[in-house]
Amino acid sequence: MKGFLHLEDGSVFKGKLENGTTEDVNGEVVFFTGMTGYQEVLTDPSYKNQIVVFTYPLIGNYGININDDESKKPQVKAVVLYECTSNYSHFEAKYSMKEYLEKWNIPIIHHIDTRAVVKKIRNHGSMAATISPFEHKEEQPCEIFENGVFEVASSSIETYGDGDKHIALIDFGFKKSILTALLKLGCKVTTVPFKMMDQVNELNPDGILLSNGPGDPEQLSAYFSQIKQLVVKYPTFGICLGHQLISLAFGAKTKKLLFGHRGANQPVFDNKTKKVFMTSQNHSYVVIGDSLKNTDLSVRFYHINDGSIEGLSHATLPLLTAQFHPEAHPGPSDSEWMFDEFLELVKAAKGDMLYV
Numbered sequence: 001m002k003g004f005l006h007l008e009d010g011s012v013f014k015g016k017l018e019n020g021t022t023e024d025v026n027g028e029v030v031f032f033t034g035m036t037g038y039q040e041v042l043t044d045p046s047y048k049n050q051i052v053v054f055t056y057p058l059i060g061n062y063g064i065n066i067n068d069d070e071s072k073k074p075q076v077k078a079v080v081l082y083e084c085t086s087n088y089s090h091f092e093a094k095y096s097m098k099e100y101l102e103k104w105n106i107p108i109i110h111h112i113d114t115r116a117v118v119k120k121i122r123n124h125g126s127m128a129a130t131i132s133p134f135e136h137k138e139e140q141p142c143e144i145f146e147n148g149v150f151e152v153a154s155s156s157i158e159t160y161g162d163g164d165k166h167i168a169l170i171d172f173g174f175k176k177s178i179l180t181a182l183l184k185l186g187c188k189v190t191t192v193p194f195k196m197m198d199q200v201n202e203l204n205p206d207g208i209l210l211s212n213g214p215g216d217p218e219q220l221s222a223y224f225s226q227i228k229q230l231v232v233k234y235p236t237f238g239i240c241l242g243h244q245l246i247s248l249a250f251g252a253k254t255k256k257l258l259f260g261h262r263g264a265n266q267p268v269f270d271n272k273t274k275k276v277f278m279t280s281q282n283h284s285y286v287v288i289g290d291s292l293k294n295t296d297l298s299v300r301f302y303h304i305n306d307g308s309i310e311g312l313s314h315a316t317l318p319l320l321t322a323q324f325h326p327e328a329h330p331g332p333s334d335s336e337w338m339f340d341e342f343l344e345l346v347k348a349a350k351g352d353m354l355y356v
Ligand SMILES: NC(=O)CC[C@H](N)C(=O)O
Pocket: 046, 211, 212, 213, 214, 215, 216, 217, 239, 240, 241, 242, 282, 283, 284, 285, 286
């Protein structure tokens, strides 16, 4: 059936709608530039409430399998692309992308001129958008999004693995690959929903990891003091939203980029090793450089394309943060070594209360 993508700036794009109902679907429109990795993008909780435009013109060609989900279900609000093929081929594939999204009632609008949509987003920024079966709408979509972090975080504490070192993974909507990376290193991991952060001390972990997650980090301001108390006490790794929350907890500030970084070939420079590596990214917010002045945080990584902050270290604390995704999935595993570096920080620490 015919369908339309309406953007907040008034532009309308015509395409073909699958799994559409007569009801409009609203979300924040963002674009992902990777050629592969669509299954991981669909299921990454950080994409909650977002309408994702895939810039690569042919999506779905290796189907959907049962291993590569980053969470239990697709999290995106809707998908915009050029061609979504049902003619998939891969030894692990179980469904086509269309079948998978149909099962979860997630609309796909295809045969859209995605290049034109991306140009709009690059000029106006990530915008509110509506997917609708109707070409004319009384009102333009307007930017009101609930904070998805409350929807995607788990509600109970769970433990995985039985290694020597015990990591508390504070869950803001963690990607499965983060848990897998820690288990692969032989850690015991306890996932703790962020609302239950006050129970971390009882677990007596050797280190903590603050996960990725959707939305504006400022919306979690009620948790900043608790986060700071944990970071000064345990060796800490912060990934994406986790990195932003740690910065805010230490008094730095964040802002929203015009259209964010979403893709699998984002180049990052490491001030410590003086090396560049390719990273997988999915974020709209960044830490403001000037706001680090009155903190003990300093820039460890920055983005080669726009100079934005990609990760921090602390003058005295065993702290490592990344705005990108060292667990990859999708994307290159060039920065997987960060998990090893975190484990080294954990091993070097000598027991509870060391830093306070
Ligand atoms: N992947 C993430 O954790 C994203 C962090 C945050 N929601 C942002 O968009 O910047």
